[in-house]
Amino acid sequence: MLVTIKTEDARLGMFVHAVAGGWMASPFWRRHFVLETAGDLRKLSAAGIAEIVIDLSKGIGPAAAPHRPPFLPAPVADATMAAVPADAAEPHPPSRRRRAPISAEQRAQAVVDASKVIVQAMFDEVRLGRAIDVQALTPVAERIVESVTRDAAAMLNVTRLKTKDEYTYVHSIAVAALLIHFAQTLKLPDEEVSALGLAGLLHDIGKMAVPKALLDKPGKLEPPEMAVLRHHPEKGHALLSAGGGLPAVVLDVCLHHHERCDGRGYPEGLRGDQLSLAARMSSICDVYDAVTSQRPYKRPWSPSEALSRMRSWSGHFDVELLDRFIESIGIHPVGGLVRLQSSRLALVIEGNDREPTQPRVRVFYDIPTRHRITPYDATATVAFDPIHRAECGQRWFGDDWDALEAEILAGPPSPLTPIANVMSKGVLS
Structure with missing residues (x-):
């Protein structure tokens, strides 16, 4: 019953x-x-x-509502209680201990936990050959949008914490959160932000057509195994196309998130000018989350280390878009040029795993006076001198930037020296 x-x-x-x-x-x-x-x-x-x-045939039913037999008279107060003041007749209720306010991380974790259950359930349904109920994921994407909008840092921190057993599912949630935040930073329309969140959730759906033993393999994949894995974008695209009713950007991201700007990606080998903005964004977000996550075969890179390496990969990403991504998450790679709140330029010389947005920097240039200053090292904390934004060395110092960067990183502190003699293109304020 x-x-x-x-x-x-x-x-x-x-x-x-x-x-x-x-x-x-x-x-x-x-x-x-x-x-x-x-x-x-x-x-x-x-x-x-x-x-x-x-x-009711398989478990217990609702609890019976408490009731008083109709024939019992109502209890009468003892005569000795008549003289007792009303406020003394009942003991004071025990004081309730106030709950500690819910932190931003706890709120974000709740969103991730709820989303993970639904994403995992859907992925498992696909693995069993059942149709995708895409409509069920739309509320999940909207909750992630709300969480990222409320506190992006909390959401991005929480999604970095994933075990190897839940990597595939939480990776999809993490990429969705990164894409949403990236899109908001680029000031894309709200409907595009939501569509990109859905694209992030579904970008790896094709992996459900890959043998699970291959996905969970603890060591490096052999060439034949890698060839099998590289078909997952096409398989995912076919699954999503069969269901219908999805925004075009979701199909685009699913098929092209492993393409590279130099044409050496897969499955179609498209070049930068052939790739949509969404595909180029998803490539960055997918790789960043993958390399900063614990995997069966490698340790996670710190955010700063990951971004440093990603910037060094020639031809992989849209360079301008990667710089905007770095700016959006506020984590600056070692070797990056940054402008501090004090209007000074500095080079990031060391990451900070505990506070990724507060790296160690070497300050060397004063923007208002347009002069180099004696270099000094400091941690770019909020209390001291936080990072305002990333900068481009070539825009400031032209063709002399590479030599100047090497000098600042390797040489001893130099005296206050006008920068005019090392500039070829003037200073941009």
Whole structure:
């Protein structure tokens, strides 16, 4: 016998047959299950599910409402209580301990946890050969948009924390968050931001057509194995095309997120001018999350190390777009030129794993006076002198930038010297 009850009335031992909003709204992987722990009850409540359908033939039913037999008289107060003041008749209720306010990271973690369940469920359905219910992912993308808009740093930090067992699912959520934040930084329209979030969630759906043993292999893939893996963009594109109703950008990102600007990517070997903005953005976000995540076969790179290496890969990314990405997440790679809040230029000389947005820098140039200053090293903290934005050395110092950069990094502190003698193209303020 099936009975619908309010979620607040759920009890341990109940057999849940269905939840309001359908299976994709459920925080549980199984369609039908028994409520076995207090954590199960908390999951239902946290997911915002108003009602559940329980099966009385397989579990317990609702608790009986307390009632008083109609023939019992109402209790009469003892005569000795008549003289006791009303406020003394009842003991004071115990004071409730105030809960600590929920942090931005906790809010972001809740979004990731709820999204992970739905993404994993959908991916597993695809692996079993079932159709994709794309409509179920739209609310997930919208929740990620809201979380990134509320506190991007918290969301991006949380998505970096993933185990090898959940890498595929959380990687999709992380790429969605990175694409959303990147798109917001580029001031793309809201509908494009949401579509890119959905694209991030589905960009690796083709991996569900790849043998799981290959995806989970702890060592480096052999050439034949890599050839199999490299077909996942095409397989994903075919799966999404068959379902229909998706924005074109979702199909584009799924098919082209492994292309390179020099034409050496896959599956089509397109060059930079043949790739859409969304494809070039997704390539950056996909690689950045992959190399900063714990994988079965490699340690994660720190954000600063990852961005430094990505900047050194000739032909892989759209260079201007990569610089905008670096600016968007506020993590500057070693060797990058930055402008400090004090209107001084500095080179990043060391990353900061605990506070990635506050690296060690070597300050060497004063913008208002347009002079070099005696170099000094400092940590670019909010209290000291935070980084305002990334800068381009060639724009400031022209063709002399490479030599000047090497001198600043390698040489001893130099005296205050006008910069005019090393400039070939003037200073941009």
